[in-house]
Amino acid sequence: MPMSRGVLCALAGFVLAVFSCPGPVVAGESGVASPSPVDAAPHIDAALAAPRIDAALAPYIVGAKRSGYVYALPETRAMQDDEIMNPGFAWVERGRGLWTEVEGANGKSCASCHGPVESMAGKAVSYPKWKASMNRPVTVERQINFCRVAAMKAEPWEHESPQLLAMTTLIKQQSRGLPMSMADDGPMREWIDRGKALYFARRGQLDMSCKHCHDDHPGEKLRAETLSQAHVNGFPTYRLGWQGLGSLHRRLETCYEQMRAETYPLGSDEYVALEIFLTDRGRGLPIETPSVRR
Amino acid sequence: MADENKPRVRVPKTAKKGEIFEVKTSVTHPMENGSRKDKDGNVVPRNIINKLVVKYNGKDVFGGDFGTAVSANPFLSFHLKAEESGKIDLTWTDESGAVFTTTETITVEG
Numbered sequence: 001m002p003m004s005r006g007v008l009c010a011l012a013g014f015v016l017a018v019f020s021c022p023g024p025v026v027a028g029e030s031g032v033a034s035p036s037p038v039d040a041a042p043h044i045d046a047a048l049a050a051p052r053i054d055a056a057l058a059p060y061i062v063g064a065k066r067s068g069y070v071y072a073l074p075e076t077r078a079m080q081d082d083e084i085m086n087p088g089f090a091w092v093e094r095g096r097g098l099w100t101e102v103e104g105a106n107g108k109s110c111a112s113c114h115g116p117v118e119s120m121a122g123k124a125v126s127y128p129k130w131k132a133s134m135n136r137p138v139t140v141e142r143q144i145n146f147c148r149v150a151a152m153k154a155e156p157w158e159h160e161s162p163q164l165l166a167m168t169t170l171i172k173q174q175s176r177g178l179p180m181s182m183a184d185d186g187p188m189r190e191w192i193d194r195g196k197a198l199y200f201a202r203r204g205q206l207d208m209s210c211k212h213c214h215d216d217h218p219g220e221k222l223r224a225e226t227l228s229q230a231h232v233n234g235f236p237t238y239r240l241g242w243q244g245l246g247s248l249h250r251r252l253e254t255c256y257e258q259m260r261a262e263t264y265p266l267g268s269d270e271y272v273a274l275e276i277f278l279t280d281r282g283r284g285l286p287i288e289t290p291s292v293r294r
Numbered sequence: 295m296a297d298e299n300k301p302r303v304r305v306p307k308t309a310k311k312g313e314i315f316e317v318k319t320s321v322t323h324p325m326e327n328g329s330r331k332d333k334d335g336n337v338v339p340r341n342i343i344n345k346l347v348v349k350y351n352g353k354d355v356f357g358g359d360f361g362t363a364v365s366a367n368p369f370l371s372f373h374l375k376a377e378e379s380g381k382i383d384l385t386w387t388d389e390s391g392a393v394f395t396t397t398e399t400i401t402v403e404g
Contacts, residue, residue: 082318083302083304084302084303084304084318084319084320084369085318085320085369085371087320087322087367087369089302090300090302090320090322090367093300093302243365243366243367244366244367
């Protein structure tokens with residue numbers, strides 16, 4: 001510890017000088033030269049450059065991919081991790097109520113076919129998923145409505161309705177901690193490319209694309225906000241700014257609004273394509289639903 | 295959606311006599327502050343939770359009067375001292391007169 005000793009000597013010299021101790025005090029008296037600022041600089045640089053990554057964050061980092069959790073403040077992370085503090089769990093509980101609620105002409109509930117909701121464990125990791133019968137990919141939301149219409153003969157829930165949010169959150173929460181692993185072959189390839197084109201397309205009065213924030217400046221500030229890498233593993237997410245839970249499509253809409261661009265309808269093919277591209281881009285990150293973000 | 299505003303509470307199942315334990319609670323409530331307008335421009339009437347009463351075996355141990363500065367879906371945590379086994383009742387009242395209650399039980403050992 002040559003440096004700290006040197007610093008101590010220098011400090012002692014300072015204190016003695018202040019108290020006008022007789023006789024000259026030489027910092028190097030102890031035989032260790034006090035470091036010059038030039039010597040100290042590399043040490044400080046190394047400390048600043050060293051990534052301040054907590055071991056608790058390790059599950060949220062996969063290679064260069066960092067979940068939004070990593071960029072969140074410790075207080076926000078603590079909120080997400082505690083089931084009572086995390087307001088998103090209120091939607092999980094509502095979803096539980098809806099799971100066994102009989103609706104529609106067939107007199108069925110979700111539980112009639114699927115049994116307990118725990119049977120959904122691990123299902124959400126492969127969504128959005130190609131559905132050959134519909135000749136299109138389906139999101140968890142769309143699959144829920146497909147079940148409601150086809151199996152239950154009930155009315156589909158509107159996108160962003162409290163019921164659809166609650167059910168989506170409940171189902172995705174069953175896969176909490178499991179890595180996103182959507183299929184990227186066959187017809188899904190085309191949708192990934194379509195989403196990619198949207199991701200890199202400049203839009204709106206600010207003439208920005210998603211890339212200009214989330215690929216170029218993650219971790220940096222946009223006014224008071226910290227930009228993230230735009231991963232989708234935490235959706236539906238409880239946003240403190242919304243004081244409520246919202247879907248990924250609502251978040252995409254918000255981003256488009258912030259770019260002063262025209263938005264697409266929630267659940268539209270454009271948002272589905274972006275969702276597919278972003279899911280592919282964040283492959284391997286654990287599902288965090290319901291996450292808490294600023 | 296009958297359990298729309300069901301409060302969520304966490305109380306330890308057991309505690310030693312004299313131990314200080316934490317109670318965490320959260321309730322889903324929009325906490326309308328009365329200055330928001332709906333799609334048609336009509337003012338959404340103010341409706342916030344304005345009272346919480348916590349009773350431990352019927353005795354008042356904690357409570358609060360809330361104002362407009364409290365966020366939607368309020369979360370609270372507080373500490374109680376374990377005296378005897380029994381029930382902890384939480385009662386939230388909002389301005390529309392709705393009352394949300396939950397009862398938790400705790401076993402005090404020793």
